[in-house]
Amino acid sequence: MKRRHAIGLGAAGIAGAGAGLAASRLLPEPAAHAADPAAEAIEFYGAHQAGIVTPAQDRLHFAAFDVITSDREELVELLKAWTAAAARMCGGDYAGPGGAVGGDVYAPPEDTGEAQGLPASGLTLTIGFGPSLFQDADGADRFGIAAKRPDALTELPGFPLDDLDPAISGGDLCIQACANDPQIAVHAVRNLARIGFGTVSIRWSQLGFGRTSSTSQAQATPRNLMGFKDGTANLKAEDGDLLDEHLWVGDGDGADWLAGGSYLVSRRIRMMVETWDRTSLTEQEAIFGRDKSEGAPLSGGGEFDEPDFDAERDGAPAIPMNAHVRLAHPSSNDGARLLRRGYSFVDGSDDLGRLDAGLFFIAYQRDPATGFIPVQQALAKSDVLNEYIKHTSSALFACPPGVADGSDWWGRALFS
């Protein structure tokens, strides 16, 4: 029963039948719209989880969860239930087979209902496991999986200028919900939280209103809230062997259960947009090392031309030595490449009347030790952009490989 495919009597028919509400609601509800939800559905099953190289959808709801049970079996049952619900919702269906108004009318509905009548909207749900799921702060083996924790899955090191709020950092589990309709992303996170009631609790949650990265060559490069095109040199779905080299955890990487998966780093990066907006165009472009309009490197060419870090203009480097594009470039970081999947956010305003706005940075990589960590160490040390940004949240998760089919589930290889 898809959200738009249900058949049955409408409310009018029900009331006319005079059979009372209880009985009538055992019938499937009528279709709200005629369109096929599956037409906008992204395949949930596969070798890799969807939501990584999937062309970045427009909207994000990201949630980190704490596991509040100490019972391994409860956690396993939750992961199975989540997998089933996620597969259903990504296919444009309700979270549970009873739907929003089916089943026992004297019990809570099996779906919260706000997605009824809406298509799948390109929904992907991607799960990750945080270091704290394996061992608590005292080193205790919480669920009998401590021995399976890969060395790379450890708290990120502190970086200079970090201004992290622990309350919105870390987490035992994460769910990245991306969709082209924010109602669909919110619906998915909310229903997973509902299913997890008593087993997990939301630790923090972040909405992103607009993608700032492309993950496919078919997508135009979007602009971040500094007005610049972002992620021009991103790893993309079409990058073939580069994905095996830089994105997917390999068979020999020391954690069998994670082969085919990837590490997710999230950083909530507040932008001081009011200060930025009082900076000259010349300074803004020098800071990024790209021109603002086209996104071309200041050494010349077009957006997708490689920066020439040796080029000079008027006797000085055309791309300044501490420009963001130079510091973040693979050639400055032993070839490190990331697949970025960030989103812009505005979370109201602060006491000083400034927008609480910025970039919710998400990056996937095969190994944070050769990916995000060295790049961020270089940026935190020298990037002039640091005057205008502040990292307020940080997390690292290991995202397992894809779910093979309906009998498989998120984390099976980890817990089996």
Add this chain to the structure above:
Amino acid sequence: MKRRHAIGLGAAGIAGAGAGLAASRLLPEPAAHAADPAAEAIEFYGAHQAGIVTPAQDRLHFAAFDVITSDREELVELLKAWTAAAARMCGGDYAGPGGAVGGDVYAPPEDTGEAQGLPASGLTLTIGFGPSLFQDADGADRFGIAAKRPDALTELPGFPLDDLDPAISGGDLCIQACANDPQIAVHAVRNLARIGFGTVSIRWSQLGFGRTSSTSQAQATPRNLMGFKDGTANLKAEDGDLLDEHLWVGDGDGADWLAGGSYLVSRRIRMMVETWDRTSLTEQEAIFGRDKSEGAPLSGGGEFDEPDFDAERDGAPAIPMNAHVRLAHPSSNDGARLLRRGYSFVDGSDDLGRLDAGLFFIAYQRDPATGFIPVQQALAKSDVLNEYIKHTSSALFACPPGVADGSDWWGRALFS
């Protein structure tokens, strides 16, 4: 120069010319895309402000401002500058004539740039004046307009169960930015705040990710985060004489400068969605007085059929006496009708792991004393929904009539 209509040399041409950045940026930037931004533009000028009966766009950024100058002329200049920028942006253009990268490259750009390459996306910008703009808390006439304050423009009364946070309530001015692309709504508010630097400061700001009301019969009724269709009985653009009766301030209403305008009430209504999600379908439907799937009144018929409050089922009222639809209905409130324009929000989560989610309620009316106030008094007293919601922010603004043409400006009649 529209955001997509600019012509000139691209970055490649500029770099090739070797003319240096400063000179080259005096040229208009190249078009990022080919589409016509005006195709999705909504007319800014007119008898009424756009953004009221305009078919509700999908996304919202609402900002309340404090005026931080005591100089009337500075405020007037700001209102003129805002009007000009708003007219430009609603037409798909940059906030200032220099655009994002034109003009003096050693000065801050006249547009923050993140909307470059994007169409107007149905943007509307609607301004409102709060009671505190006319008189401060001590009753002082801040800008020589105290005598023009209509009696209706006074702080809303307290309602039972109010749990308001003063930091996100009230405000001297408000801007409601609605668009189908959130990047466009955010861009508009951010550029108005930028233009107002030193004259106004953002007091609070709220993003809404999805509309919960229809304001035109051409729109399908959306669902709120309780999973119910919302605003079925809303005042709509097609309602003709009803709009003059209930929505627009009339010539004889006691404030000439406001004739053709309307009063805006905003209420941030947190929903305890986790509690709601553990409630049975039967109870949810009894609370709303409508069926969840179709939105039909429990007295029978379809979504748009009038509720029959005398109908009985099994010897009891088919629509319970304290159902939301009964308490909010015009027949229970001396005929009060509102034009609602609300949006769903999720602002992360709270300390207890619950989503900070709900409805940012916006309602327009001719007079709050016969509109929102009596309806909310009835709801606050008896609505069973109160178990699941909490009003955390409240504001009232008088929205002046529309801007006639390029020589007119927001508030001209008030300040002239």
